[in-house]
Every structure is written in C-alpha cells, then in structure tokens.
Amino acid sequence: MPGKGAGLLEVDSVSVRVDAATPYEILSDVSLSLSAGDVLGLVGESGSGKTTLSLALLGYARPGTELSGSIRIDGTEILATTEVARRRARGHLVSYVPQDPMTAMNPALRIGVQLEEMLAPSRGQARRDNRLRISELLDKVHLPTDEGFRKRYPHQLSGGQLQRVSIAMAMLNRPRLIVFDEPTTGLDVTTQSRVLDTISELIGSENAAAVYVTHDLTVVGSIANRVAVMYAGMLVEETSTATLLTRAAHPYARRLVLATPSASRRRELVGIPGTPVSPKDRGPGCAFAARCELREPICTEQAPELVEVGPGHRARCHRTGVVRAHADLASVPDRSSAWEARPAEDPALLTLSGVRAFYGRHQILHDVNLSVREGTCLALVGESGSGKTTLARCLSGLHPETTAGNMTFAQRSVPWPARERTASNLQEIQYIFQNPLGSLNPRHTIGRIVAAPLMTFGLGGQGMSRRRRVRELLEQVALPADYEHRYPAQLSGGERQRVAIARALAAQPRLLVCDEITSSLDVSIQASILQLLGQLRQTTNLTLLFITHHIGLVRAIADDIVILNRGHVVERGVASDVLDRPSDPYTIELLSNTPSMDNVTSDPARRAVAAMPARAVA
CATH class of the missing domain: 3.40.50.300 (P-loop containing nucleotide triphosphate hydrolases)
Known part of the structure; x- marks a missing residue:
C-alpha cells in the first residue's frame, strides 16, 4: 500500500459474527492497511458492511454480534484488549464523525461547553491551553473563534457549521485515525466542498489517517487516494482512487462507477440489476454472481479469493482480466437514450x-x-x-x-x-x-x-x-x-x-x-x-x-x-x-465547487498516487 511511512492502521482478518440460531458473518475476513496522511474511501451499497467495518475500527460491535481479528492503530491493538482500554482509545487514538452531527450533540449545551468536555478536566494554565487548542481547531475548520460563537447552541448553527464543529471535536485530542461516516450527505455543493477541504487540510496538518465512508464516488474522487469497495460484508476490491475510477477489476465496482453521474459530460447512467445480497444469504459462489452480466459457471460454484491484479490493486473476482478490459469509462456513451x-x-x-x-x-x-x-x-x-x-x-x-x-x-x-x-x-x-x-x-x-x-x-x-x-x-x-x-x-x-x-x-x-x-x-x-x-x-x-x-x-x-x-x-x-x-459569478462558484470523478486522472498528484507500489497485505 502507498503511504508516507509505516502502516498507521493495520486491519487483519476482521470478522463480525452474528450469534443466531444459524450463525453467520455480517463482516467477513477483512484485511487492509493505511498509512499516515492517507484517506481511504469506503464505498458500497446500503447493507454492504461499510458502517459495520467503520464501527469495528473503534472496537465496537452491535449487541448480539462477536468481533474477531486484529486492528492495530499506530501500533496499539484495539480488539484484543479490555473494554476500558477501548473506551480510552476512542477520541484519543481513533475518533468518529457521524453523518448527522445534530444527533451527536447535546441540544441543551453550548458549543464551547461541548468542545471543552472532549478535553481532560483542567484548571489554570491547562485550561487556557485547552481553549487555545479549541480556537486553533475552530480556525482550521474555518469557523469563528470568538466567544460569541462558542456560546451558540447547536440549533443556532447551519448544517455545514455543525458538521465542521463535529470535525473539530473529533480532532481535539489529536487522534491518529478519524472515521468519517458520510459527513457531507445532504449538504449543498458549496458547503460540501468546504467540509471536504477542511478534512484534507486537517489530515495533512495533523499527520493522521482517515477512513471516509460514502456512497458517492465523486466525493471519493475529490478526497481519497485509496478506495475499498464492500459488497455483502466482504472487501471485493481495494486500489488507488484513480485506478478504481478508470480501470476497476471487479464487476460490482465497475457498475458503481457507471451508475455515477458525471459533472463534465452527459453520459448514460446504468443501474445495477437485482437487489444486493444480504450477508446472511451468501451462497457457496460469488455473492455478486446473480447480478453480474459476466458470470460463468465457476462464479456460482466457487467463491473467489481476494487476489493481486496489479501494483497496490486487489480484487475478489474470477474474471478480473475480462472486467478490466471493459472498465474504461471512455467506452460509455456520451448520452442517455x-x-x-x-x-x-x-x-x-x-x-x-x-x-x-x-x-x-x-x-x-x-x-x-x-x-x-x-x-x-x-x-x-x-x-x-x-x-x-x-x-x-x-x-x-x-x-x-x-x-x-x-x-x-x-x-x-x-x-x-x-x-x-x-x-x-x-x-x-x-x-x-x-x-x-x-x-x-x-x-x-x-x-x-x-x-x-x-x-x-x-x-x-x-x-x-x-x-x-x-x-x-x-x-x-x-x-x-x-x-x-x-x-x-x-x-x-x-x-x-x-x-x-x-x-x-x-x-x-x-x-x-x-x-x-x-x-x-x-x-x-x-x-x-x-x-x-x-x-x-x-x-x-x-x-x-x-x-x-x-x-x-x-x-x-x-x-x-x-x-x-x-x-x-x-x-x-x-x-x-x-x-x-x-x-453569473454564483453559477461559476457552484460549478467550481462540484466534485468530479473526471478530474482524478488529470491531476499529476493523483497519477503519482496511482503509480505507487503497495505493501503486501496478509
């Protein structure tokens, strides 16, 4: 995997098992790695396992489930430890930014009070240092640092302001890994652009890493340098962003790209036939086989392994060569009938x-x-x-x-x-x-x-x-x-x-x-x-x-x-x-703030990321 140093996040064979009359895995044998300064886009349809994996990174699993495997963040094991240690790690070693910040904030407390609660209780110089840290982060997320802003209640802030407060809150204790759970869903393009810029700046300045959960590949194209695609509780493809958006090796990943509208050209949007398979209903073969137009008999008989198909590129498919031959977006019609x-x-x-x-x-x-x-x-x-x-x-x-x-x-x-x-x-x-x-x-x-x-x-x-x-x-x-x-x-x-x-x-x-x-x-x-x-x-x-x-x-x-x-x-x-x-200047600003997949491969930095060799993942 590409990165700026040793692996900050190491996920090894992580599974989440449901203790039912007939036990099954809602998350199955996921392994990946992430380095400091990297942003991993975690994508897939609803029910694919994105949220289950993102919560597992905090050492959390829903009641009635069992979490196994290994998750190491900056050398610290998250799973094979006590619940007290995991709680201590949350907010300090790893933090979480929810999709709806209003549900994560106390409506009866002022913003400043809630920010200070994230830091250790302090007096005197330590309290002044805490307030200085809060002001520093509010400035980094492009929010006012004055006392008047801190005295506001959550309902007195816009959606974009609330989301940036929640990002500042997650960064207060300088965590090494931040998990973002669709933080820009429902925001307009200008507010979304500001939030994405804020996240990129903070990850770089704090030398942290981030996992960004989303179903929007245009957002992935603007913020993530690597992408992991989930389906039916399994990791089906993982590679650089530029590679996934132009030369996907799994048919499901390719269909996600084809279903995403382009801001730069009018092309036909193609939905994915059928319905997503529940992890409970996975059969002996490929979980995507029933929806795949490229399936062969082996696809329904034998589950594919996650294999290397190129430098830093893994996919779980029997026919990766055929998929890559058809994956070029240039072959998609520039119109919609x-x-x-x-x-x-x-x-x-x-x-x-x-x-x-x-x-x-x-x-x-x-x-x-x-x-x-x-x-x-x-x-x-x-x-x-x-x-x-x-x-x-x-x-x-x-x-x-x-x-x-x-x-x-x-x-x-x-x-x-x-x-x-x-x-x-x-x-x-x-x-x-x-x-x-x-x-x-x-x-x-x-x-x-x-x-x-x-x-x-x-x-x-x-x-x-x-x-x-x-x-x-x-x-x-x-x-x-x-x-x-x-x-x-x-x-x-x-x-x-x-x-x-x-x-x-x-x-x-x-x-x-x-x-x-x-x-x-x-x-x-x-x-x-x-x-x-x-x-x-x-x-x-x-x-x-x-x-x-x-x-x-x-x-x-x-x-x-x-x-x-x-x-x-x-x-x-x-x-x-x-x-x-x-x-009109306003229209020009809207268009300039619109994320686009088409800009990924035209950016020299993105091309450099795509060309980096990857470290082997067990």
Missing part, C-alpha cells in the same frame, strides 16, 4: 411570473420567473436556503404563508393555495418528497398508499379493477406486485422512493415535482430511479421539475436549468449551455 435532450420549440406547460413568497415578514422568493416546457426536465439548482423547496411548495399549493405573483398551467391560471384549486389542478401536479419514509403512512400497506390517489380522483375503477391498477403501478416502478401487502418499514430506502413515485403516477399527472428525491440514495438505486423517470418521460410525455444540488444529475437528465441564489433567479437557459458557459 432515456434522457436525450429535447428541442427548444416545446410549448410551456407551467409558467411562473413575479413570484414572491414569505415566511412571516421574511421574504424568501423575489420576483421569480420561469417556465417548464412540456415533456422536458427543468432542473432547479441552488445552495441550501436558496428557495428551491419553497418555490416547489408554492407551485404545488403547499406553501402555508403568503404567496404573490402569477401561475399558469396548460394556459390556465391557477390559484396558489391547494384548497382553492380544482380537482384537475390537484391531479395534474404531483409532488415527490425528499424523505419517502416521512411521506408514507407507516400504518398503511403499500397497496393502500398507492391506491389513495385512485380513490381521491376517481381513477382505476373499483374492487379488483383498482387492485389490478395498483399492481400495474408497482410493476411500472420495478417493484413486485406482492409488495402491496407490505408496510413502508419493511422496504429499503430505494424501494420506498419507488412507492412514492408509484403513488404520484397513480394520479396520472402531467407535471412531477421531484424534491431532492435521490439525495440520500445509493448511486445504483439513484441510477435505476432516473432510468425509470426517463422511460416514463418518453412513454407518457411526463414533465419534470427536478430540484437538486447535484450538478452531475443536472448534466445527465436536465433539458433546461434555473439557478436560484437567496430567492433570486441568477441564471437560466438550456442546461448544457449554462453548465459549459456560465455567466
């Missing part, structure tokens, strides 16, 4: 003019004008707080406060409040929320949830006729018909989002408002949902208003784009024109 750009002559289905929206006396939207052409996809882009969701709620009739301006749909004027709209207005505009679990009634079956619009708008007939229509809708969004008997809690995040789409489609809408619907999904599920929406756009002439802060998604699916900044439209036009030739 389902999302092929539409000509600019399409008539406007929705027009907004002079829209102003308020929360109390605070104005959120300022004279917003836009139009969505029928059968096309308009991307609404901006940072958190720019007014994207407020605008979407206004046009859906869900904004509870004052709204002014004009809205026209299919050449008909539409009132703002939903209660004043006709049944036709309500039916033709459907909203898909960012959080599907929060928008689905947990006490209703999937069949009843999808049938609700059918009953509301008198569609789909009665009895068996309505039930057949529900099953058709489930099949349309690639869900088995028997899911009608399940409840939302029994589905994965991607499956719940498909149910939300099916419910919206049940109303036979002309316009679908998609509010960050893929922001927390695995890239493979995201690609599958986008493929589905693209097919519906082709077959039903569906019109989409797609709210996102992901520039790669905009490049992949949008015909037109509107950029919002603090409630003002600062740029609009054909998506490819705006992305290739932005004119």
Whole structure:
C-alpha cells in the first residue's frame, strides 16, 4: 500500500459474527492497511458492511454480534484488549464523525461547553491551553473563534457549521485515525466542498489517517487516494482512487462507477440489476454472481479469493482480466437514450411570473420567473436556503404563508393555495418528497398508499379493477406486485422512493415535482430511479421539475436549468449551455465547487498516487 511511512492502521482478518440460531458473518475476513496522511474511501451499497467495518475500527460491535481479528492503530491493538482500554482509545487514538452531527450533540449545551468536555478536566494554565487548542481547531475548520460563537447552541448553527464543529471535536485530542461516516450527505455543493477541504487540510496538518465512508464516488474522487469497495460484508476490491475510477477489476465496482453521474459530460447512467445480497444469504459462489452480466459457471460454484491484479490493486473476482478490459469509462456513451435532450420549440406547460413568497415578514422568493416546457426536465439548482423547496411548495399549493405573483398551467391560471384549486389542478401536479419514509403512512400497506390517489380522483375503477391498477403501478416502478401487502418499514430506502413515485403516477399527472428525491440514495438505486423517470418521460410525455444540488444529475437528465441564489433567479437557459458557459459569478462558484470523478486522472498528484507500489497485505 502507498503511504508516507509505516502502516498507521493495520486491519487483519476482521470478522463480525452474528450469534443466531444459524450463525453467520455480517463482516467477513477483512484485511487492509493505511498509512499516515492517507484517506481511504469506503464505498458500497446500503447493507454492504461499510458502517459495520467503520464501527469495528473503534472496537465496537452491535449487541448480539462477536468481533474477531486484529486492528492495530499506530501500533496499539484495539480488539484484543479490555473494554476500558477501548473506551480510552476512542477520541484519543481513533475518533468518529457521524453523518448527522445534530444527533451527536447535546441540544441543551453550548458549543464551547461541548468542545471543552472532549478535553481532560483542567484548571489554570491547562485550561487556557485547552481553549487555545479549541480556537486553533475552530480556525482550521474555518469557523469563528470568538466567544460569541462558542456560546451558540447547536440549533443556532447551519448544517455545514455543525458538521465542521463535529470535525473539530473529533480532532481535539489529536487522534491518529478519524472515521468519517458520510459527513457531507445532504449538504449543498458549496458547503460540501468546504467540509471536504477542511478534512484534507486537517489530515495533512495533523499527520493522521482517515477512513471516509460514502456512497458517492465523486466525493471519493475529490478526497481519497485509496478506495475499498464492500459488497455483502466482504472487501471485493481495494486500489488507488484513480485506478478504481478508470480501470476497476471487479464487476460490482465497475457498475458503481457507471451508475455515477458525471459533472463534465452527459453520459448514460446504468443501474445495477437485482437487489444486493444480504450477508446472511451468501451462497457457496460469488455473492455478486446473480447480478453480474459476466458470470460463468465457476462464479456460482466457487467463491473467489481476494487476489493481486496489479501494483497496490486487489480484487475478489474470477474474471478480473475480462472486467478490466471493459472498465474504461471512455467506452460509455456520451448520452442517455432515456434522457436525450429535447428541442427548444416545446410549448410551456407551467409558467411562473413575479413570484414572491414569505415566511412571516421574511421574504424568501423575489420576483421569480420561469417556465417548464412540456415533456422536458427543468432542473432547479441552488445552495441550501436558496428557495428551491419553497418555490416547489408554492407551485404545488403547499406553501402555508403568503404567496404573490402569477401561475399558469396548460394556459390556465391557477390559484396558489391547494384548497382553492380544482380537482384537475390537484391531479395534474404531483409532488415527490425528499424523505419517502416521512411521506408514507407507516400504518398503511403499500397497496393502500398507492391506491389513495385512485380513490381521491376517481381513477382505476373499483374492487379488483383498482387492485389490478395498483399492481400495474408497482410493476411500472420495478417493484413486485406482492409488495402491496407490505408496510413502508419493511422496504429499503430505494424501494420506498419507488412507492412514492408509484403513488404520484397513480394520479396520472402531467407535471412531477421531484424534491431532492435521490439525495440520500445509493448511486445504483439513484441510477435505476432516473432510468425509470426517463422511460416514463418518453412513454407518457411526463414533465419534470427536478430540484437538486447535484450538478452531475443536472448534466445527465436536465433539458433546461434555473439557478436560484437567496430567492433570486441568477441564471437560466438550456442546461448544457449554462453548465459549459456560465455567466453569473454564483453559477461559476457552484460549478467550481462540484466534485468530479473526471478530474482524478488529470491531476499529476493523483497519477503519482496511482503509480505507487503497495505493501503486501496478509
């Protein structure tokens, strides 16, 4: 493995075993190494074992499981020691940054108090030294160091500020290893860029190492110099970032790359067929075989070993040579058949003019004008707080406060409040929320949830006729018909989002408002949902208003784009024109802060990392 010295982190044959009637391993025989100054990107779909491995690095395993193997951090064994020693190591030798910092902070304590609690109790000069250390780290994470900031409570900080406080908190005791659990999921690109820069600077200045857990390969491309890919509780590939993103040796890793949108070019996004295999259901062969288009009989009969396929490159596959021959991203089409750009002559289905929206006396939207052409996809882009969701709620009739301006749909004027709209207005505009679990009634079956619009708008007939229509809708969004008997809690995040789409489609809408619907999904599920929406756009002439802060998604699916900044439209036009030739400084800044996989191999430092020899790992 490449690095700047001796291995800071050494993971040897680590497994996590579930003590059940039929015992099984949710994490199986993982070995890897990391040096000071390195950042390892840990990627894979939900349920692949990423979080289990990251918690194991802290010497923690969930109740009912048994952790075995060896984990050494800076020469100190983490597993073969007492629980007291492990607790002492946490925060000092190894620390953890959670995905949601608000859940890790005490809402009743000020920020300064919580930072000081991380350090040993002190008086006099030691206390002054502690405060100096806190100020030093707050400055490093680009936060105010004054007393006023320290006296704030967690709810008085933005999401990006909270995340940077949690990073400073994790670094206070100068740990040698920091585990980051998807710390930028849900953040806009500008805030994400600042957090990633902060992490890179701290790892370098503190001569530490980091494990960065994520499902976003564009983030991996901007921060990690090595990548480990997990599937069904096993390490299936480990190599340099540049090598993985351009010449992956495992078919699963390659499909993850193909499912990730590019910010620099419009290319076809390809989902991964089938569903991820649970570690409990691993058979005698390759766990990925059922989803792999390159499988042979040996793949289902014999489990592959993790073998060296190049300098610093290991993969668990019988057909690594064939995979690498097909892995070059240059072979992927620079277009998407389902999302092929539409000509600019399409008539406007929705027009907004002079829209102003308020929360109390605070104005959120300022004279917003836009139009969505029928059968096309308009991307609404901006940072958190720019007014994207407020605008979407206004046009859906869900904004509870004052709204002014004009809205026209299919050449008909539409009132703002939903209660004043006709049944036709309500039916033709459907909203898909960012959080599907929060928008689905947990006490209703999937069949009843999808049938609700059918009953509301008198569609789909009665009895068996309505039930057949529900099953058709489930099949349309690639869900088995028997899911009608399940409840939302029994589905994965991607499956719940498909149910939300099916419910919206049940109303036979002309316009679908998609509010960050893929922001927390695995890239493979995201690609599958986008493929589905693209097919519906082709077959039903569906019109989409797609709210996102992901520039790669905009490049992949949008015909037109509107950029919002603090409630003002600062740029609009054909998506490819705006992305290739932005004119507003705010748009230019957004694009410059957007991480991209395409920049990895063009960076000489990245190429040097990719060429480094690796140390052998047992």
